[in-house]
Amino acid sequence: MSEVEFVLSDVPSSEIDRLESFYVPLADCVRELVDATIRTTVDEDEARAVHAEVTTLVRRLRAAQIDGPAGVHVNEQGRSWSWGNAVIGRRNAAAPPLTIVHDPDGLAHCDVVLGAAAEGPPGHVHGGVTALMLDHLMGETASAFRRLTMTGTLTMRYRRATPLGGLRLEERIDREEGRKVYVVATVADADGVTVEAEGVFIVPSWSV
Amino acid sequence: MSEVEFVLSDVPSSEIDRLESFYVPLADCVRELVDATIRTTVDEDEARAVHAEVTTLVRRLRAAQIDGPAGVHVNEQGRSWSWGNAVIGRRNAAAPPLTIVHDPDGLAHCDVVLGAAAEGPPGHVHGGVTALMLDHLMGETASAFRRLTMTGTLTMRYRRATPLGGLRLEERIDREEGRKVYVVATVADADGVTVEAEGVFIVPSWSV
Numbered sequence: 001m002s003e004v005e006f007v008l009s010d011v012p013s014s015e016i017d018r019l020e021s022f023y024v025p026l027a028d029c030v031r032e033l034v035d036a037t038i039r040t041t042v043d044e045d046e047a048r049a050v051h052a053e054v055t056t057l058v059r060r061l062r063a064a065q066i067d068g069p070a071g072v073h074v075n076e077q078g079r080s081w082s083w084g085n086a087v088i089g090r091r092n093a094a095a096p097p098l099t100i101v102h103d104p105d106g107l108a109h110c111d112v113v114l115g116a117a118a119e120g121p122p123g124h125v126h127g128g129v130t131a132l133m134l135d136h137l138m139g140e141t142a143s144a145f146r147r148l149t150m151t152g153t154l155t156m157r158y159r160r161a162t163p164l165g166g167l168r169l170e171e172r173i174d175r176e177e178g179r180k181v182y183v184v185a186t187v188a189d190a191d192g193v194t195v196e197a198e199g200v201f202i203v204p205s206w207s208v
Numbered sequence: 209m210s211e212v213e214f215v216l217s218d219v220p221s222s223e224i225d226r227l228e229s230f231y232v233p234l235a236d237c238v239r240e241l242v243d244a245t246i247r248t249t250v251d252e253d254e255a256r257a258v259h260a261e262v263t264t265l266v267r268r269l270r271a272a273q274i275d276g277p278a279g280v281h282v283n284e285q286g287r288s289w290s291w292g293n294a295v296i297g298r299r300n301a302a303a304p305p306l307t308i309v310h311d312p313d314g315l316a317h318c319d320v321v322l323g324a325a326a327e328g329p330p331g332h333v334h335g336g337v338t339a340l341m342l343d344h345l346m347g348e349t350a351s352a353f354r355r356l357t358m359t360g361t362l363t364m365r366y367r368r369a370t371p372l373g374g375l376r377l378e379e380r381i382d383r384e385e386g387r388k389v390y391v392v393a394t395v396a397d398a399d400g401v402t403v404e405a406e407g408v409f410i411v412p413s414w415s416v
Contacts, residue, residue, distance in 0.1 A: 006330055030242060030262055042271060044226075050234065050265050051233060051234040057258050060254065064248065065248045069331060071330040072330045092245075117294065119278060120293060122215070126344070129294045134336070136335075139335070152366065
């Protein structure tokens with residue numbers, strides 16, 4: 001079994017806010033660059049010139065960097081950050097720009113606009129991107145920020161192709177049995193539900 | 209039901225090769241930039257300076273671009289390309305750098321090295337990224353490049369946390385019943401299997 005270690009940080013929330021004030025807009029701009037790299041039709045000379053510039057920028061950012069992935073941190077004020085997270089990492093330009101809203105009654109939802117980088121079937125969301133987002137959102141719903149949960153099984157039922165553009169994801173805890181938490185979720189466009197999902201999340205015995 | 213349209217292209221394969229010769233290395237470099245954006249510790253002035261440069265590059269690439277997502281194209285020589293695909297899109301810097309090998313006996317496999325942008329639990333692959341890759345690979349295995357299939361259900365069983373780094377994915381058709389194709393798959397690190405998956409893929413009635 002691999003070790004999964006969270007880092008207790010002594011960086012105060014004010015400093016995290018300061019760092020995010022310039023690193024997050026940088027990541028948002030790199031996300032635009034990812035989109036433009038897919039869709040551009042500039043000629044070979046210009047593409048190679050832009051490539052050379054990107055190489056320089058990579059070198060400038062790597063002049064000072066951490067050794068491995070970003071990890072998950074929490075400070076003494078209870079603020080947590082996971083800047084590289086594949087779904088909600090605020091400094092991860094490959095992550096969809098998700099903002100999750102947790103309602104007081106246990107329902108959570110999330111509005112997202114997906115573009116060219118999320119494509120699978122022509123003009124539509126890749127089924128795997130749907131799975132990526134649902135896995136994260138359902139896990140977060142299962143844990144309810146008060147306990148550790150791990151994904152046991154995740155089952156998706158694709159009712160029809162999900163178009164690129166604006167989507168709403170909704171998820172809630174359906175029931176709990178011992179250390180098993182059952183979460184249900186949907187993905188919908190303006191015309192209704194496109195994907196239904198059920199996840200079984202486990203509260204590890206060593207954590208309770 | 210939304211329309212899913214493939215484009216029959218009159219662009220010859222030699223021209224696709226030429227375009228990929230400079231657009232794909234650009235995307236690979238942007239993928240490095242995504243990683244560096246997560247991991248950099250450069251100071252505020254430098255981060256803002258790099259941000260300004262990225263903004264300029266986005267504008268240069270967008271000076272000529274297609275209107276929407278990249279779509280899926282096939283030409284008369286049978287060459288197909290889906291440059292923006294969220295898993296295998298060669299111009300998509302947000303996609304993991306997957307290369308799928310199809311063995312003659314129906315088994316397919318894929319070696320991939322995942323880094324900071326694929327993180328979920330600290331130092332480990334996000335369960336949703338596993339799902340993203342498996343959805344694509346299993347679908348491709350089900351279709352076997354000779355028929356259209358759509359994902360019906362996809363079930364994953366997480367046996368232990370998958371570490372970031374080098375991984376192997378393997379998938380094969382387990383059985384077929386009418387228009388249903390059952391595919392099984394695994395994700396493994398050097399110590400063995402971390403995730404098992406089963407998918408049911410449907411051959412649409414209108415396609416046979």
